[in-house]
Amino acid sequence: MASRTDAPTRREQILKEAARLFAERGFHGVGVDEIGAAVGISGPGLYRHFPGKDAMLAELLVGISGQLLTGAKRRLAESDGHSGPSAVLDSLIEGHIDFALDDRPLITLHDRELDRLRDSDRKLVRQLQRQYVELWVEVVREVYPGLTEPTARSAVHSVFGLLNSTPHLGRAGTLPGRGATAELLHRMARGAFAAAGAA
Amino acid sequence: MASRTDAPTRREQILKEAARLFAERGFHGVGVDEIGAAVGISGPGLYRHFPGKDAMLAELLVGISGQLLTGAKRRLAESDGHSGPSAVLDSLIEGHIDFALDDRPLITLHDRELDRLRDSDRKLVRQLQRQYVELWVEVVREVYPGLTEPTARSAVHSVFGLLNSTPHLGRAGTLPGRGATAELLHRMARGAFAAAGAA
DNA sequence: CAGCGAGGTTAGCGGTCGTTAACCTGGTGG
């Protein structure tokens, strides 16, 4: 695996540009020639790196779901015992916000193009997503024991909707800076959970 | 205009099915033959009702934006003077939730396929959306005067993300019933705004 | 009752798109 300081491989370039284009115009709305052009090669040259257009989307979506889940598990393990469930929830929220702010195109794809996948890939992505959600649900129910499980799950999905709204927050620099935005989203997420928990 | 008790016209059938299909598989992922088949006619028969596939999407998106804005203006006018800004905000939230719960496919399309429109249509939809947002921003700032305008706008977009998460809340009947879901979303939206306003 | 328009049908055209085939080239290891 390439470390963060390595120059991006051609393969990584392709994935990054494909993610941006898919997010902008939809999977079916982007041609392979455009993806190729975005990385300086043309059309069929992509097939030296991927077996097909579908495979790029699959790798992107599996990668997103896996990254989110892995990060959440790590945060859960790191603070286990050392801190209360409320701090763990804060950590989960922080991780999700980092992802939503740093990889907006991926966040967009994540809940938009899932149905374009082959059955096996879609099942894998769904499974990873479900694990991620269940992890949140458990933590949320520890913080707010009054919540039933279905209600907690609905609340978690809704907060994901809130956090994933970043692509709609002024693409350009009119928004109040990354730090302030992250803090605002964090407060709102906690406020939403608190209101859900006050049943 | 057809009253609610009239049988739906062929045109309305087409729009409804097109919205569902566009939401499920994306604008480019649906063929005109499928839309036709969904209403019992086949492919090119649609062109007796619409000049093209683009026109269906345009009418859907303009309709959504217009409906949301009109409803919000009506609610604002109805309770003007009779109630405080907090009650007006509740009314706006209630209206948005009704829409998100009753017309899930349209909510999905609303922030997903905007870029597929012709320039003029896209500008119109964007203008309607912007008016809708500004209307919310004004009300939110009345309820929470500490909020700056950019922060209030970000908060509004984020709450839209929260409310528009309905398509992710278990398509089938596993969710706790429409009324309970609406109430949960309402509480969470208020909680999110309150947390944003406690700067 | 003639005729006409609303609302269908099927056949097919033209363009686009994903993919494959065939070929080229520069660097690298034996």
Add this chain to the structure above:
DNA sequence: CCACCAGGTTAACGACCGCTAACCTCGCTG
């Protein structure tokens, strides 16, 4: 030094898709 492979190229095929053309058939209406 030569063979080879990674990573490109262009040409072209086949499928699909939006849309048009041409035609049909009812139900009204003058």
